[in-house]
Amino acid sequence: MSPTTARGMTMYAKKTLFAATAVCLLGACAPKPENVKPGYAPQAVYDSLSCQQIASEAINVSNKAHDKAGIERRHRHQDEAIVATGLIVFWPALFFTHGHSTQSASDLAQLKGEMEALEAASARKGCGIKFDRV
Template sequence: MKKYLFSTLVVALSACATSPDKVKAQYMPDTAYASLTCPQLAEAELKQGDEVSGLYNSQRRAHKTDTWTVLAVGVPLSGMLDEDKQEQLARAKGKLDAIHRVQHARVCPGISAPA
């Protein structure tokens, strides 16, 4: 019986929303940003950074909610409530990476060396 409960808990936890720190950026081509000037890239970076931040926070809340609801009732709720933002966060991180690549290629002022 204990083995069954443990297996059920493991399966339920694996269905939970992914922690936002573990969401990898989806590759996005640089072409969407290649025609922008450095000031335009800086503006795009700010907007995209705000989007990443908002999605990060949403994903963090979904992850926490799933962790607690699995422990309380055995079911992750974020998928049912459409709160899991993993795919949107991966795309947003990818767009931000593309903006940074173009900024580095153009040697825009105020940009640090790539990691």
């Protein structure tokens, strides 16, 4: 192998590593569900509900949040696999990461906000409803 060819492969490897690092540093990987910040949900919506109705809504919102968190975890694992593949084999694969703009992350943020609003309404009425955080 000539020095030019060896040097060219080294440059290719450096460029690939730089591209993958830049993609990850710029937030291309889907976020961990526990790192998704709650979105705004008005608390007044739940003020007219009884404790039983708040509990029922809490179960509904909690189940939806659990489902969205699972989707977000899958996206994150897929992104990690794509980045590894891009680093080792095929750098254009890096363009197929889900990133922070996924709909499931947005939905999860909204559901987390609803969970906070439900907890606040529960506290005001003395219902004692608390969520385990996703």
